[in-house]
Structure formats: C-alpha cells, structure tokens
Amino acid sequence: xxxxxxxxxxxxxxxxxxxxxxxxxxxxxxxxxxxxxxxxxxxxxxxxxxxxxxxxxxxxxxxxxxxxxxxxxxxxxxxxxxxxxxxxxxxxxxxxxxxxxxxxxxxxxxxxxxxxxxxxxxxxxxxxxxxxxxxxxxxxxxxxxxxxxxxx
Numbered sequence: 133x134x135x136x137x138x139x140x141x142x143x144x145x146x147x148x149x150x151x152x153x154x155x156x157x158x159x160x161x162x163x164x165x166x167x168x169x170x171x172x173x174x175x176x177x178x179x180x181x182x183x184x185x186x187x188x189x190x191x192x193x194x195x196x197x198x199x200x201x202x203x204x205x206x207x208x209x210x211x212x213x214x215x216x217x218x219x220x221x222x223x224x225x226x227x228x229x230x231x232x233x234x235x236x237x238x239x240x241x242x243x244x245x246x247x248x249x250x251x252x253x254x255x256x257x258x259x260x261x262x263x264x265x266x267x268x269x270x271x272x273x274x275x276x277x278x279x280x281x282x283x284x
Contacts, residue, residue, distance in 0.1 A: 135236035138212035143281035166243035169211035208232035221257035
C-alpha cells in the first residue's frame with residue numbers, strides 16, 4: 133500500500149464543514165490538508181527534535197494546488213509527503229492526496245509548497261543545515277513507508 137517515491141503517509145477523514153454547496157471539498161481546504169500532511173511528515177522526520185537541528189522556523193514562499201478529482205465529506209484520504217528539492221535556504225515539499233488505501237491509483241490532488249528557513253529574530257532567510265538535509269534524505273529513502281493517522 134505505498135505510492136512510489138514516498139516514504140510518509142498521513143490518513144485523515146474529511147469533515148462535513150470542509151465541503152462546499154456542491155458537496156465537494158472547498159478548494160481552499162487543500163492547503164489546509166497540505167499543512168496537516170506537512171506537520172505530520174515533519175513530526176515523523178523529527179528534524180528539530182532529539183539529535184536534530186533544534187528550533188527552526190519556516191515561511192511559505194510559494195504554494196500550488198493541482199486538482200484532479202473531487203474529494204467528498206466523510207471520505208478517508210491519504211496524503212503522501214516527500215521533499216522534492218532542497219535549495220540553500222528552502223525546501224520544496226510535494227504532497228499527493230489519494231483515496232485511502234489505493235496505493236497511488238486514485239490521485240485527487242497535488243500540493244507543492246516551497247518553505248524557506250528563516251532566522252527566528254529577523255525572519256530573513258538562512259541556510260538549511262546539512263544535518264537537516266541528511267535527515268530528510270535518509271527518511272525519504274526508507275523502503276518501508278511510515279503510515280500514520282486514522283485507521284492505519
């Protein structure tokens with residue numbers, strides 16, 4: 133039950149309050165879903181925690197959503213997350229939303245975010261430490277994906 137190229141999945145259930153009058157998930161909610169997926173992915177990688185880089189803060193520099201198929205209320209959705217690219221001060225994260233348990237056969241949307249590492253005092257960009265890059269690379273290279281969330 134994996135999506136090729138991804139080592140992390142978070143499953144969640146769509147709530148009624150997230151759908152619009154057409155009874156599909158309101159388009160702005162996809163960025164909320166990306167935030168939930170990203171938060172859980174970062175928690176799993178634990179790049180700030182024990183043995184990590186310590187306090188770090190990121191600002192969203194760019195976000196993009198590509199819609200493929202509707203998502204409806206009470207549906208279980210898998211969001212798969214991985215680093216697509218590292219820059220000097222930024223990382224690009226790719227998140228794919230799929231129908232739960234479909235192993236990549238039911239793509240609903242792709243969310244891409246560029247997150248910039250910033251100095252906590254000045255909020256100006258600063259380089260991402262090599263140890264953080266290495267930690268993400270090792271995590272994303274795992275053969276067995278980490279699965280978290282509802283009904284997993």
